[in-house]
Amino acid sequence: MSIEARLKALGVTLPEAPAPVANYVGFVQSGTLVYVSGQISADENGPIKGKLGSDLSVEQGANAARRCAISLLSQAKAACGGDLNRIIRLVKLTGFVNSTPDFTDQPKVINGASDFMVEVLGDKGRHARAAVSSNSLPLGVAVEIDAIFEIA
Amino acid sequence: MSIEARLKALGVTLPEAPAPVANYVGFVQSGTLVYVSGQISADENGPIKGKLGSDLSVEQGANAARRCAISLLSQAKAACGGDLNRIIRLVKLTGFVNSTPDFTDQPKVINGASDFMVEVLGDKGRHARAAVSSNSLPLGVAVEIDAIFEIA
Amino acid sequence: MSIEARLKALGVTLPEAPAPVANYVGFVQSGTLVYVSGQISADENGPIKGKLGSDLSVEQGANAARRCAISLLSQAKAACGGDLNRIIRLVKLTGFVNSTPDFTDQPKVINGASDFMVEVLGDKGRHARAAVSSNSLPLGVAVEIDAIFEIA
Numbered sequence: 001m002s003i004e005a006r007l008k009a010l011g012v013t014l015p016e017a018p019a020p021v022a023n024y025v026g027f028v029q030s031g032t033l034v035y036v037s038g039q040i041s042a043d044e045n046g047p048i049k050g051k052l053g054s055d056l057s058v059e060q061g062a063n064a065a066r067r068c069a070i071s072l073l074s075q076a077k078a079a080c081g082g083d084l085n086r087i088i089r090l091v092k093l094t095g096f097v098n099s100t101p102d103f104t105d106q107p108k109v110i111n112g113a114s115d116f117m118v119e120v121l122g123d124k125g126r127h128a129r130a131a132v133s134s135n136s137l138p139l140g141v142a143v144e145i146d147a148i149f150e151i152a
Numbered sequence: 153m154s155i156e157a158r159l160k161a162l163g164v165t166l167p168e169a170p171a172p173v174a175n176y177v178g179f180v181q182s183g184t185l186v187y188v189s190g191q192i193s194a195d196e197n198g199p200i201k202g203k204l205g206s207d208l209s210v211e212q213g214a215n216a217a218r219r220c221a222i223s224l225l226s227q228a229k230a231a232c233g234g235d236l237n238r239i240i241r242l243v244k245l246t247g248f249v250n251s252t253p254d255f256t257d258q259p260k261v262i263n264g265a266s267d268f269m270v271e272v273l274g275d276k277g278r279h280a281r282a283a284v285s286s287n288s289l290p291l292g293v294a295v296e297i298d299a300i301f302e303i304a
Numbered sequence: 305m306s307i308e309a310r311l312k313a314l315g316v317t318l319p320e321a322p323a324p325v326a327n328y329v330g331f332v333q334s335g336t337l338v339y340v341s342g343q344i345s346a347d348e349n350g351p352i353k354g355k356l357g358s359d360l361s362v363e364q365g366a367n368a369a370r371r372c373a374i375s376l377l378s379q380a381k382a383a384c385g386g387d388l389n390r391i392i393r394l395v396k397l398t399g400f401v402n403s404t405p406d407f408t409d410q411p412k413v414i415n416g417a418s419d420f421m422v423e424v425l426g427d428k429g430r431h432a433r434a435a436v437s438s439n440s441l442p443l444g445v446a447v448e449i450d451a452i453f454e455i456a
Contacts, residue, residue: 023270023277024245028280030185111327129341136252136254189432248434287438
């Protein structure tokens with residue numbers, strides 16, 4: 001099944017990669033590596049806000065992480081000129097979880113992104129990862145994740 | 153206008169890249185990529201300390217981030233053997249903002265670094281970015297930023 | 305002295321790199337770069353937990369960081385098919401210290417990892433680095449560090 005077919009089967013429509021609003025950009029390619037800017041958790045209703053450990057459950061956090069992954073993949077698609085088949089593999093995810101000081105389930109939250117990447121990209125979606133907390137994130141969002149992809 | 157001329161026009165003198173004081177170094181080059189160590193906010197009077205959300209305004213934070221960018225560029229210059237024209241582009245900035253748990257303007261703070269890079273490097277200065285909070289930074293500084301450059 | 309001989313002289317036995325337990329993996333190689341996933345502080349008794357600034361001394365934190373470095377090197381060894389001599393150099397460490405909001409000795413903590421790398425790898429172990437706090441880490445561990453190695 002192609003990557004686009006898998007997305008369709010999952011009922012996921014990749015949004016257009018948003019144009020940059022400042023002096024940074026959505027992604028930069030250097031050689032075969034594409035560095036994607038940190039994507040914050042958001043859905044069609046806007047930013048997904050809140051802290052893990054007080055406002056949001058682990059499941060809600062994982063869903064927020066999944067939304068970050070969708071945005072990361074949108075940026076990767078733009079980097080590939082629209083052809084997701086040019087993705088050789090996802091190399092690295094670094095995930096930041098907005099949490100209270102006693103929250104310890106960062107991995108379960110970021111799994112929302114990791115699982116999505118493997119659902120869509122198959123073995124090409126298996127990646128190195130770091131998952132940590134941040135005491136606060138832009139706009140008060142629950143999760144921010146950046147990524148490195150290798151593309152053809 | 154050359155990069156050095158732009159720096160001059162901005163009234164910015166790049167300090168000598170400080171020699172490492174431990175078993176890590178200011179930068180490492182691998183292929184065409186230069187990984188620059190996290191640079192903490194400091195000026196001629198020493199470290200710029202404080203937390204966003206309590207001690208410092210967003211404008212003060214952005215100025216602190218700009219100082220990090222100056223230090224990052226100093227390291228990149230050293231990596232280029234003194235010739236800033238060897239910079240092909242700034243690939244990535246990862247910015248950590250020392251803040252209270254309710255601070256949400258990390259992007260405006262890190263813009264202090266992003267804007268400086270584009271002022272000096274032009275389009276070569278446009279980069280991928282992540283901007284998050286940290287609940288504390290070395291010496292109590294306001295901002296720490298690391299970078300990846302691509303050089304010729 | 306070979307890297308393995310240095311490890312022996314230090315009395316360090318690299319554990320088997322643990323198999324991944326989720327949709328992320330211990331490391332990904334892209335070209336000559338190996339991205340190693342964030343390794344949490346742990347020893348033969350399990351995770352090393354606690355916050356710097358309240359539960360743990362700087363020395364205990366540095367020891368926790370050293371354990372992260374041992375795990376990172378185990379992953380690098382696996383990436384090298386068991387031959388540590390294939391390591392060209394350690395490129396970057398990013399260290400996250402679980403701390404209170406007023407803790408400012410992140411560099412001394414992460415030196416536990418930096419020093420170990422140079423003890424074992426010699427000049428190949430000198431690396432770019434970022435060291436920041438996180439208000440909480442997975443399982444409540446004291447330190448998490450990820451790494452990039454260049455290998456032959």
